[in-house]
Amino acid sequence: MSPTEQTPMTPDQWKGVDLGTRTVSYEEKDAILYALAVGAEAGELDLVFEKNLRVLPTFALTLAQWAPDELGSRGGFDTTTALHGSQSMEVIAPLPTSGSVTMQASVGEVWDKGAAAVFEVKVESPFFVATWAIFAPGSGGFGGERGPAKTTRPEQSPSSTDVLRTSANQTALYRLTGDRHHIHIDPEAAEAIGQPRPIMHGLCTLAASTLALARRLGAHPADLSSVSGRFAAPLFPGDSPDLLSWDETDGTAFELVRDGQPVIAGARARFHSHSGK
Template sequence: MNSGEWAGRALGERKVGYDEKDAMLYALAVGASAQDLDLVFEDRLRVLPTFGLTLSQWAPDVLAEAGAYGDAAVHGSQTLEVHRPLPRSGELTLSARVGGVWDKGTAAVFEVIVECDEFTAMWSLFAPGGGGFGGERGPARPPSEPRGAGALFAVPTFPTQAALYRLTGDRHHIHIDPEASARIGQPTPILQGLCTLAASTLVLAREQGAHPADLTSLQGRFSGPVVPGDVLELESWSDGAFTLRRDGAPAISDGRAVFA
């Protein structure tokens, strides 16, 4: 079938369970420290909302396994809307579907939507070779807003971060195996985009005087690779907008994080 025929298709429903240890492991994987007791200590635990994205990782994988796109597809952007806090442990009922499928000519863009009582998340996946099926191009990227200089902060990553983050759900080989990453033009395994995005929210919350578990809305476009161990530059503005750069080049663009 052509790419456009996947639009609107259901990807199924799953009950996904986790415990406090899973939530604490996730917090450590995205950069929480041993001093962040309300993220890594069960007696004070609050669960990061971005943990829901790892619990939903099965949905885009289901679409790939069904043959909608191949190994060349990349994660283009991500959104997350938080409806209520994640429990410290328990089971979520997640339903997934394909949203729009947009025809970019030489490529297709698939939207994968995951919904539950706690959050709604959307993956945008860029699939080379999947376009040309006569569909709509989809919404245009909004023009960049003219802005003055924002506040600058460092987002550190650590050498074992991709290997640790894999244990929370995203076990794609490009994040651990140099041979796999070389096939996509990266000589060193790269950090998961969702890990980079979540790590940014920890810094943004701290600098805004908010708690990272109070995140209500998040979005970002993955614009360049990050290698575990990089120290990234985060530029943020008072309305929640941010850009994350690696050596001056965007790693996450069109970012926005809002906290309650």
């Protein structure tokens, strides 16, 4: 049987597959562009000015985007229908202001949700460990485990309710950091997926939330030590969703809510410079 005639792998057969190693280089201006794209302000000099520059930890996710793309290009899931379901990241060490990062990627768990499969793509480096959860409609029903229940918000009232103000130009700027999918810039592409206009990148929205949280907590955004969240609904550039947060002993729980509906749900973040309650 020729390679082109081989039987396609079932979703569960992707578990543990090595997706390769890649070294990605960047310059100071790339880290600064990223900071501006996720909402850093001109007065936050150590994020937007090369003097005493600190790199936002979530910048690493743009360097590692090749990993879920690699799984899609290998046929793990249908790239035209798959959705970025959730994201988590643990920070090991600060990113240098410029240089190269070597990353190794693999497929983690593959969960069977019945009508869909969820592929976990894990990326490891000396600076961070990050996991993408890719929701793949039509790939479920293979008899695998359903996986853990969704993380939910705390039952008590939020410790704080703030507003996350996004820019009308935010997706146009953020796509220059690497994710140039047309749904974030082209009205026709957005309409094709049932959206009235281009939508925000999930990772941009998640990172912007961590900046707002850091300001509220009095922490430095570059001191982020971990973050996770589930992408529940689209957000549009220029929107100003509510940022609900709950102070906990081991960090901060948060949700981003637009018109009463969660945009980012069941999220958690920790900062080295803030110890929680």
